Amino acid sequence: MIEVRNISKSFDGDPVLRDISISFEQGKTNLIIGKSGSGKTVLLKCIIGLHEVDNGEIFYSGESFTAMNVKAKKEIRQKFGMLFQGAALFDSLSVEENVRFKLDMFTRMNRLEKKKRVDFCLERVNLGNKNSLYPAELSGGMKKRVAIARAIVLNPRYLFCDEPNSGLDPQTAILIDQLIKDITEEFNMTTIVNTHDINSVMEIGEKVVFIDNGQKWWEGTNMEILKTENQELNDFLFANKMVRRLKEIDDI
Amino acid sequence: MTLLEHIGRYSLLVKRAFARPEKHKMYYIRLIREMEALGINSVGIVIIISFFMGAVITIQTAYNTENPLLPAYLIGLAARDSILLEFSSTIVALILAGKVGSRIASEIGTMRVTEQIDALEIMGVNSAGYLILPKILALVMLAPFLSLISMVVGITGGWIAGVSAGVITTNEYVTGIQFAFIPYYITYSLIKSVIFAFIITSVSSYHGYFTAGGALEVGKASTLAVVHSSIVILLFNLILTQLLLS
Ligand SMILES: Nc1ncnc2c1ncn2[C@@H]1O[C@H](COP(=O)(O)OP(=O)(O)OP(=O)(O)O)[C@@H](O)[C@H]1O
Ligand SMILES: [Mg+2]
Numbered sequence: 001m002i003e004v005r006n007i008s009k010s011f012d013g014d015p016v017l018r019d020i021s022i023s024f025e026q027g028k029t030n031l032i033i034g035k036s037g038s039g040k041t042v043l044l045k046c047i048i049g050l051h052e053v054d055n056g057e058i059f060y061s062g063e064s065f066t067a068m069n070v071k072a073k074k075e076i077r078q079k080f081g082m083l084f085q086g087a088a089l090f091d092s093l094s095v096e097e098n099v100r101f102k103l104d105m106f107t108r109m110n111r112l113e114k115k116k117r118v119d120f121c122l123e124r125v126n127l128g129n130k131n132s133l134y135p136a137e138l139s140g141g142m143k144k145r146v147a148i149a150r151a152i153v154l155n156p157r158y159l160f161c162d163e164p165n166s167g168l169d170p171q172t173a174i175l176i177d178q179l180i181k182d183i184t185e186e187f188n189m190t191t192i193v194n195t196h197d198i199n200s201v202m203e204i205g206e207k208v209v210f211i212d213n214g215q216k217w218w219e220g221t222n223m224e225i226l227k228t229e230n231q232e233l234n235d236f237l238f239a240n241k242m243v244r245r246l247k248e249i250d251d252i
Numbered sequence: 253m254t255l256l257e258h259i260g261r262y263s264l265l266v267k268r269a270f271a272r273p274e275k276h277k278m279y280y281i282r283l284i285r286e287m288e289a290l291g292i293n294s295v296g297i298v299i300i301i302s303f304f305m306g307a308v309i310t311i312q313t314a315y316n317t318e319n320p321l322l323p324a325y326l327i328g329l330a331a332r333d334s335i336l337l338e339f340s341s342t343i344v345a346l347i348l349a350g351k352v353g354s355r356i357a358s359e360i361g362t363m364r365v366t367e368q369i370d371a372l373e374i375m376g377v378n379s380a381g382y383l384i385l386p387k388i389l390a391l392v393m394l395a396p397f398l399s400l401i402s403m404v405v406g407i408t409g410g411w412i413a414g415v416s417a418g419v420i421t422t423n424e425y426v427t428g429i430q431f432a433f434i435p436y437y438i439t440y441s442l443i444k445s446v447i448f449a450f451i452i453t454s455v456s457s458y459h460g461y462f463t464a465g466g467a468l469e470v471g472k473a474s475t476l477a478v479v480h481s482s483i484v485i486l487l488f489n490l491i492l493t494q495l496l497l498s
Contacts (some may be wrong), residue, residue, distance in 0.1 A: 049372050077376035088367040102375055105275050 001026045002047065002190050007056030010044055016042045017214045019056075026190045029181050029204045033195055034211040035236060040194040041085060043211065044162055048191065049073060049082060052067045060158065079117055079154030085163050085194075087143040089135040089150070096131035097191065099149045101187060106154065121149040126172070141168040147178065154184055159184065159191040165200060173197065198237060201225065205236070210236065224248055262458045268380035268390065269457070280384040282386035290352050290387060290453070291394030293403065301347055302340070302402040306409030309334050314419035327420050328428020331410040336437040340402040342489050345430060345448035348391075348398070353456040356387055357477035360460025361470035369461070384457040395443035396442045403438070440496050447492065448485050455481045 009017040016039045016048060024030040032040050045051045047058055058065040060076060068076065089098050099118045103109055104180040109117070122128060125145035135143060144164065151159060161180060165173035184191040195201070200250040201208055205222035210233045218230045226246070228234065253261075273279040310331040317327060360383055363369050371377040407429060414420040420428075458475035463473040 045370075048374055050373065072374045074378070077374055080372040080374055080376070082371065084367045086367060088371040090371070091362070091366075092367055105375070105377060107279055226351060 001059075001061055001092050002192070003046060003059040003062075004043075005057045005059070007043075007046055007053045007058065009051060009053050011040060015214055017046065017053075020211070020214075020216050021056075022209050022216060022219065024192050025188055025207055027185060027188045028206045029193055031193050031195055031201060031205045031208045032211060033201060033208060033236070035050075036196065038194075038212050039214040040211065041162055044160055044192065044194055046078075046159055048082060078102075078154070079157040081151030081154070081159045083147050083151045083159075083161040083164055084142070085166070087135075087140075087147040089138075089143055091135055093161055094131065095127070095133050095135075095138070095146050098146060099153055100133070100155045101150065108203075117153060121153050122146070123182075124152075125149045126175065141172060144168060145176065148179070155187050157187075157189055159189050161191070161193045162194075163198060170199070170216045173199065174203060178203055180204065185200075211231070212236070259398040259497040261462070262454070263459060264385070265380055267452055267459055268378060269384040269454075269475035271378050271381050273381055273385070274377060277495050279386055280383065282382070283390055287394055290355070290391045291398065293353060294348060294398060298344055298398050298402050299349060302335075302344070302405040305343065305407035305412030306331065306335055306406030309339070309406075310410035310414040310425075311419060313415055314414065314417070317321060323424075324420050325424040325428035325431060327414065328410070328425040329431050330428075331414075332407060332429040332433075335403055335406040335410070335438065336441055339406055340361055340399045341441040341444035341448060343486065344402045345395075345445065345452065346448045346482055348395075348449075349452045349456075349485060350478050352391060352473040353452050353477045353481045356453060357460040357463075357474040358470055360384075360457055361473040364463045365466050365470060370406050380461065384434060384461070386456070387457060388453040391449040392446055399442055399445035403441070406410060423457045443496065444489065444492055448486060451484050451488060452481045455484055467468035 004020060004022045004024075007017060007020050008015065017200065020043065022030075026193050031094060032043060034040050042051060044051045049058075053066065057067075063076075064075070065073070082162075090101065091152075093101065096118055099121055100114055103114045103117060107114075118131070119128070122131065125148050127142065127149065130138070130142070135146070138146065144167065148161070158179070164180060165176050168176060177200050180191060180193060183189065193200070193204075202222050205225070208218075208222060208225055209216060210230070212220040212232050217232045218225075218228060220228070225233070225237065227250075228237075259442060279448075312336075313330045314327045317330070332349055363383070369379045369383070372382060411422065411425050415422055459473040459477040459480065460470075463469050
């Protein structure tokens with residue numbers, strides 16, 4: 001479980017996050033939704049410690065992350081899996097080396113075990129036979145998928161995904177969403193996913209937090225979300241005509 | 253940022269770079285790659301520059317000392333000392349600052365702006381150590397060899413040019429480069445090359461590591477890396493000359 005208590009963050013006096021408190025549940029896919037520029041990425045980076053928060057505290061399974069020293073942070077981070085919005089694959093390493101990196105760095109597995117694990121993870125994101133390509137030779141969506149494989153290679157306890165399916169076709173997007181949900185349940189991880197994709201919300205949103213302009217406006221499940229009275233959330237959700245029609249049908 | 257803040261941040265980064273590696277083998281693999289990228293790949297440019305500089309130094313010395321009272325072998329002696337004392341360490345370091353420094357800053361800077369450094373940190377890897385330490389060690393280990401190569405090639409260049417231009421005979425040149433030879437000059441030069449290698453790699457890594465923004469800033473970081481490494485090299489050259497030769 002990850003708990004965020006009253007965190008605020010500003011850049012050069014410009015507030016980006018305002019007094020946000022959320023608890024993210026273990027074994028569930030927790031979604032953070034909001035418009036472009038609403039502060040999702042900054043929030044995620046505060047949670048994992050890439051940005052220092054100005055105020056507030058973050059707890060991992062009850063332990064204060066904010067209070068940890070560098071060494072303790074380094075240790076807990078080995079249990080993190082992170083998918084960056086731009087994939088952030090290592091340019092100088094091949095697909096296989098990228099996925100294998102954490103195994104090389106932190107385990108004593110032998111070659112064969114590593115190879116099996118890497119292939120397994122790449123299979124799960126539907127990327128067999130691409131092991132020897134370099135990031136520059138991959139499409140945007142393929143990069144994302146390699147990054148997911150890299151994030152899950154060591155069975156993380158906490159998985160963070162920043163827009164896992166932006167730039168993917170709907171079919172692959174659903175596949176990736178489902179994959180994230182499955183492994184979250186399988187390994188009882190605490191997963192946080194940033195997205196502005198309504199499909200994802202409906203598919204895997206067991207817990208959804210809506211932020212706008214750096215503030216939390218709403219939280220609930222995908223079942224509840226269509227019935228919400230919150231104006232900001234409705235504006236966000238029903239920008240799409242299709243979804244608006246869905247709501248109307250649902251209302252009848 | 254003030255100069256003092258830069259120095260403080262630089263010192264902290266270097267300290268982090270020398271923290272205990274997570275896994276020696278991974279660092280070792282990078283060290284080998286960096287030795288190739290930074291050291292071996294610089295041999296060519298060092299040879300070319302050293303050859304021509306040796307040639308020019310010899311010919312210039314010859315024309316500046318056209319005095320019948322001075323024996324011709326002094327040309328060889330003067331060329332040797334310029335090459336050993338300044339050329340093989342300082343000038344080669346300035347050339348390397350251009351070649352290696354810009355490469356390091358743009359590589360690390362690109363990793364910064366594409367969040368690859370964040371990715372390392374989130375995995376629990378000390379990004380400063382993993383990225384910077386192998387570069388520093390690689391060039392520090394290979395710089396003395398580059399310096400030695402530069403000495404040999406520079407003196408050879410001087411000989412070939414001097415003889416072809418007819419300003420000195422082979423015999424005179426060989427006598428000259430052996431005359432009043434002070435072996436300590438070589439040690440001096442090698443010590444300088446090691447220190448300069450440290451300056452080039454650490455200062456350039458610093459500029460790359462703290463790049464903020466995008467491709468434009470990566471370009472700026474790489475320019476700054478070259479300029480600042482060069483200035484620091486010249487400054488330390490002055491200090492080291494005082495310390496080591498006085
Ligand atoms: N490093 C930074 N320095 C200054 N301002 C920043 C920085 N990072 C983000 N911001 C600002 O914070 C705000 C929120 O950005 P953020 O990246 O979190 O948006 P987002 O919700 O992830 O949007 P998107 O869906 O487009 O990814 C933006 O106004 C952005 O300009
Ligand atoms: Mg974002």
